Amino acid sequence: MTRIALWMLIGCLTAAVYASEQLPEGRDLNVDQIVAKNVDARGGLEAWRKIDTMAWVGHVDSANAPSEELPFSLALKRPNLTRFEITVLNHRAVRAFDGKQGWKTSPSATGSGELRPYTIDELRSAKDEQVIDGLLIDHQAKGIEVTLEGSDKLDGHDAYRLAAKLPSGVTRHVWVDAQSFLDVKYDREARGPRGPVTVEVKYSDYKNVDGVQVPFTIESGVVAAGRSDRLTIEKVSINPPLNDAMFARPGAPLHRNSVSVNAEASLPMPPTLNRPSP
Numbered sequence: 001m002t003r004i005a006l007w008m009l010i011g012c013l014t015a016a017v018y019a020s021e022q023l024p025e026g027r028d029l030n031v032d033q034i035v036a037k038n039v040d041a042r043g044g045l046e047a048w049r050k051i052d053t054m055a056w057v058g059h060v061d062s063a064n065a066p067s068e069e070l071p072f073s074l075a076l077k078r079p080n081l082t083r084f085e086i087t088v089l090n091h092r093a094v095r096a097f098d099g100k101q102g103w104k105t106s107p108s109a110t111g112s113g114e115l116r117p118y119t120i121d122e123l124r125s126a127k128d129e130q131v132i133d134g135l136l137i138d139h140q141a142k143g144i145e146v147t148l149e150g151s152d153k154l155d156g157h158d159a160y161r162l163a164a165k166l167p168s169g170v171t172r173h174v175w176v177d178a179q180s181f182l183d184v185k186y187d188r189e190a191r192g193p194r195g196p197v198t199v200e201v202k203y204s205d206y207k208n209v210d211g212v213q214v215p216f217t218i219e220s221g222v223v224a225a226g227r228s229d230r231l232t233i234e235k236v237s238i239n240p241p242l243n244d245a246m247f248a249r250p251g252a253p254l255h256r257n258s259v260s261v262n263a264e265a266s267l268p269m270p271p272t273l274n275r276p277s278p
Contacts, residue, residue: 031148034160034176035136041181043212048133051212053077055237058216060086062229072231075240076131081247097126098247115250121191128166134183135164135174143167151178159184182206182213187223198223210238 029037039045054076059069072086083096093113095104102118118126130142139146145165152161158178165171175185186201200223203215214236221228 029160031146031162034148034162034181035139035146037181038136038176038183041213042133042137042183043208045138047211048137051132051238053239053242054132055240055242056233057235058231058233060229060231063227064229075242075246077242077244077247078132080127080129080131081242081244082126082129082131083247096247096249097123098244098249101249102126103249124168125188125190128168128170135166135172135186136162136176136183139164149173154184157184180206183215190222200228202228209236212238 039048042048056074057072059071061068062070070086070088072084074085075083079099081097081099083094085092085094087093093104093106096102097118102123103115104118105115106113130137130144135142135144136146144167147163147165149161149163152159152175154175154177159175160178162174162176163171164174170189172186172188174183176182177184183203185203188199189196190199191197199220201218201220203218205217206213206215208214214233216233216236218231218233219228220231
């Protein structure tokens with residue numbers, strides 16, 4: 001080997017070693033290995049399969065809100081039933097989805113506002129949500145195709161960027177931290193007043209709850225807006241008894257006027273970790 005060839009080889013090897021030090025540990029992992037590590041980091045497949053309901057309570061901080069630390073509760077039930085309540089100036093706003101139909105009310109000066117159905121876009125999004133465990137847990141059983149697109153730097157940390165194609169044909173993205181292998185970001189497309197927008201959700205402050213890892217801080221917002229809402233989870237309940245009636249539209253056969261969510265059962269989860277917007 002000539003001196004020039006040897007010098008080029010040494011240079012290439014040095015560059016390769018240097019590059020390997022800059023990439024996340026386990027850079028050669030394929031998508032199945034990344035997902036498997038994510039599932040393990042979050043508590044394991046069997047632990048999540050045992051969860052049929054989940055509830056959170058906490059508060060929301062928003063730049064658009066008239067006051068700070070708005071109390072909220074979120075109740076979730078497989079496969080995609082949700083009820084989100086938030087209190088604004090002593091008035092309650094509710095968004096609920098019973099698996100087929102969604103309804104919502106907004107606070108008004110006289111109390112709860114008019115009961116309105118979900119829009120077509122809201123219904124489509126609600127039907128796509130994996131409300132208990134997100135997109136990666138048991139993704140094959142859910143008919144979700146996951147591929148590895150690459151890696152990005154998020155807040156100084158390396159993260160794998162995964163694309164998740166849902167049965168509906170919609171593709172969403174999940175970022176998995178390259179060291180902890182926990183979900184750190186998620187995004188989806190939504191319809192804004194001036195056209196499609198990207199909604200970004202960030203997860204942090206993970207804590208162990210009955211053997212599974214749950215993020216206790218969730219920030220969400222429209223990317224182009226440059227600001228986000230922060231959900232701080234104060235308590236999480238695993239498998240509380242949640243009757244289907246609490247998700248049904250008022251006046252529907254399943255609905256009961258006296259439905260209540262007790263302190264143990266009136267909490268929420270992200271979600272996927274995806275929060276219905278108030």
